[in-house]
Structure formats: C-alpha cells, structure tokens
Amino acid sequence: MxxxxxxxxxxxxxxxxxxxxxxxxxxxxxxxxxxxxxxxxxxxxxxxxxxxxxxxxxxxxxxxxxxxxxxxxxxxxxxxxxxxxxTAGVAATAEILAVANHLGGEDPGLELHLRISGPGFATFEADTIRADDPALVPGALLAAVVDPVDRLFAIT
Missing domain, CATH: 1.10.287 (Helix Hairpins)
Structure with missing residues (x-):
C-alpha cells in the first residue's frame, strides 16, 4: 500500500x-x-x-x-x-489540473490541483498552495522532485 x-x-x-x-x-x-x-x-x-x-x-x-x-x-x-x-528524489513534471483561490491563512494565494508524473513511480494527484501568479493556469507544467518510495514531493 x-x-x-x-x-x-x-x-x-x-x-x-x-x-x-x-x-x-x-x-x-x-x-x-x-x-x-x-x-x-x-x-x-x-x-x-x-x-x-x-x-x-x-x-x-x-x-x-x-x-x-x-x-x-x-x-x-x-x-x-x-x-x-x-538523495532519493527523481525529476518529475507537475501538470496543473485546476486552480482555485485560496483565502485561508495569512497569505492568500492559489490552490493548485496537480497531476505529478515521472520515471520510477506511478502518476498521482496532489494539492498545493502557491502565491498568486498569472502563469499558474490549468495545463501549465511545473518542475518537481519526487521521492518515489512514499511520494514526498516538492515543486521547484
């Protein structure tokens, strides 16, 4: 699992x-x-x-x-x-599937729903919060790093 x-x-x-x-x-x-x-x-x-x-x-x-x-x-x-x-991270691509305004917390921004894919692990979906940026639109690709063992990821 x-x-x-x-x-x-x-x-x-x-x-x-x-x-x-x-x-x-x-x-x-x-x-x-x-x-x-x-x-x-x-x-x-x-x-x-x-x-x-x-x-x-x-x-x-x-x-x-x-x-x-x-x-x-x-x-x-x-x-x-x-x-x-x-040490264990592999380069991956995060495709933005959906963008929504995020009003919680101290800094309002965008909530991104991502599809993360790359070599050595099954494609998965995840959510993240980012600062407001006009380049963050559905379909945009972001660079990511993923630990394939437990799907720990970072958007770079």
Whole structure:
C-alpha cells in the first residue's frame, strides 16, 4: 500500500535551522524557569500568591514547551524532507489540473490541483498552495522532485 502524497516542508539551510532551533528553545525555557523560581522562593509567598503563580507557571510551561517542541519537530521535518529529496528524489513534471483561490491563512494565494508524473513511480494527484501568479493556469507544467518510495514531493 502506498502512502498519500505529501508536499515537503519549506527547506531550511543549516543557519536557518540553527536559528529556528534556538528560537524554539528560547520559547520552551521561560515556563520551567519561572516554575522553579516560584517553588523555591524564600521566604515563601502567601498561599494565594503561591497558588496563583504556580497555576500561571504551569500553564506557561505547558503552552511554551508544547509550542517549542512543535516548532523543533517542524524544523527537523523540514531538514529531513530536504535530505530525502536531494538523495532519493527523481525529476518529475507537475501538470496543473485546476486552480482555485485560496483565502485561508495569512497569505492568500492559489490552490493548485496537480497531476505529478515521472520515471520510477506511478502518476498521482496532489494539492498545493502557491502565491498568486498569472502563469499558474490549468495545463501549465511545473518542475518537481519526487521521492518515489512514499511520494514526498516538492515543486521547484
């Protein structure tokens, strides 16, 4: 059974990946540090202040660590996708079958329905979002790279 096609994450270079990892690590740290300070504070806080700070610090820890770990996993996935496509990827052609306006997210653009074909894998269809461009019309051909094993692809 073949997996569903998946578009590769936006590639990050080594410096970008390092800076992103440092930023996400910085997001993870304040909650646990403030939690440790609240618990070890001498003299102890009043019971009301202590429980309020403890609840706030636990919430900050959960949110910060959750967001930081999510970001770290995203950076790792981006680097892994780029390595896989550079080592196992084959050149392919992506034909635009349909174009629709995409209004979701921060940047509106075009949602493209593609038929991706090339040597070493069965033709498949996939969707992607691209910035608005008058050249992106049905029938247009785009260069792509595909990992034939699990149909990981990137439009180049």
């Amino acid at each position: 073949t997996s569903a096609p998946r578009e590769a994450e936006t590639p990050l270079g080594p410096i970008g990946a390092l800076l992103c990892r440092l930023a996400f690590l910085a997001i993870c740290l304040p909650g646990p540090v403030l939690l440790a300070v609240a618990v070890t504070q001498d003299p102890p806080w009043s019971p009301t202040d202590f429980w309020g700070l403890l609840a706030g610090d636990v919430l900050m820890t959960i949110v910060g660590v959750g967001f930081g770990v999510f970001g770290l996993r995203l950076v790792t996935r981006s680097r892994r996708d780029a390595r896989r496509l550079s």
